[in-house]
Amino acid sequence: MAFELPDLPYSHDALASKGMSKETLEYHHDIHHKAYVDNGNKAIAGTEWEGKTVEEIIKGTYQPGAVAQSGIFNNASQFWNHNQFWTMMTPDTKAMPSELESAITENFGTVDKFKDEFSAAAAGQFGSGWAWLVKAADGSLKVTKTENGVNPLCFNETALLGLDVWEHSYYIDFRNKRPAYVSNFLDNLVNWEEVASRL
Numbered sequence: 001m002a003f004e005l006p007d008l009p010y011s012h013d014a015l016a017s018k019g020m021s022k023e024t025l026e027y028h029h030d031i032h033h034k035a036y037v038d039n040g041n042k043a044i045a046g047t048e049w050e051g052k053t054v055e056e057i058i059k060g061t062y063q064p065g066a067v068a069q070s071g072i073f074n075n076a077s078q079f080w081n082h083n084q085f086w087t088m089m090t091p092d093t094k095a096m097p098s099e100l101e102s103a104i105t106e107n108f109g110t111v112d113k114f115k116d117e118f119s120a121a122a123a124g125q126f127g128s129g130w131a132w133l134v135k136a137a138d139g140s141l142k143v144t145k146t147e148n149g150v151n152p153l154c155f156n157e158t159a160l161l162g163l164d165v166w167e168h169s170y171y172i173d174f175r176n177k178r179p180a181y182v183s184n185f186l187d188n189l190v191n192w193e194e195v196a197s198r199l
Contacts, residue, residue, distance in 0.1 A: 001053055003037040003079050005029075006086070014091040019184040024172045032168055033082040040075035047072070054080050055153060062154040077149035081130060084162050090191035100196035101173050114143070118161075121145040122182040123193040125165050131182075133161040135199065160192065160198045 002181055013022040044050045044103050049057045061073035096104075099110060108114035114133070122131035125145045132144045134157040141160070144152070152159040163185055168183035 001051060003040045003054065003076075005034050005037045006083055008086055010089075010091050015189060018091065018188040019173060019181075020089070020189060021173050024169070026115060027172065028164075028169055029082070029086065033079070036075045036079040036082065038081050041073065043070075043072045043075055049076075058151070058153050062150070065156075074149050077153075079166065080153070081149060081151050081162060084159055085164055087194050088161055088191055089185075089189040090194070092191075094186075094191070094193055096192040097196040100199060103141055103199060117143045118163075119179065119182050120184065122163050122165050123179045128166040131163045131165060132157075132159055133195070134159055145161060151164050158198060161195045 008025065011031075012025045013154075015025065016022055030120060030142060044052075044057065049060065049072060052060070057072060057076040058080060061070055061076065063070070063073070096111065104111055108117060118131055118133060121143050122145065125131060125147070128146065129145060129147045130149075130151065132146065132152055134144055134152045135141055136157055144155075144157070145180045146152075151162070163182065165182070170178060174181040174184075
């Protein structure tokens with residue numbers, strides 16, 4: 001299976017009024033995400049991974065604790081991460097579905113406590129990486145953070161919500177103020193209906 005760059009589910013300027021500029025999406029989607037597609041396709045060409053699904057490639061090439069992952073893993077995982085990320089945002093303001101609110105309250109106490117924990121994970125990830133709300137194998141919800149391109153697939157967890165905290169995702173709009181980027185994401189950009197659909 002060759003990697004293909006998906007279209008954004010909204011226009012490049014659709015999130016501008018909510019704190020994510022057209023310029024950010026042009027750089028992040030059209031350049032960074034496309035690079036993972038192009039480099040991933042080159043990396044798997046002629047290997048045992050050519051023709052496999054991206055999920056099979058990620059799980060098959062992940063090396064726990066490795067200082068540097070392989071080019072195949074890094075590009076496949078970042079391709080997958082970004083595919084999820086675009087769908088987890090929306091230009092539309094919608095309330096959190098009741099079933100998601102109930103699940104979050106059951107696992108974190110309140111929605112605000114969940115947001116606090118997610119914000120701490122995102123702001124506290126040293127260097128490049130991601131913050132996640134995941135459903136664990138036992139059905140519980142938890143907040144995690146991962147370095148570089150590592151994602152919940154590596155741990156047999158379901159990604160409900162993911163936030164890219166690589167600098168390229170926020171530096172145009174927020175410069176070095178990652179906590180402000182995280183807060184804006186949770187308050188203005190999350191597609192809570194998409195998150196609920198992943199439960």
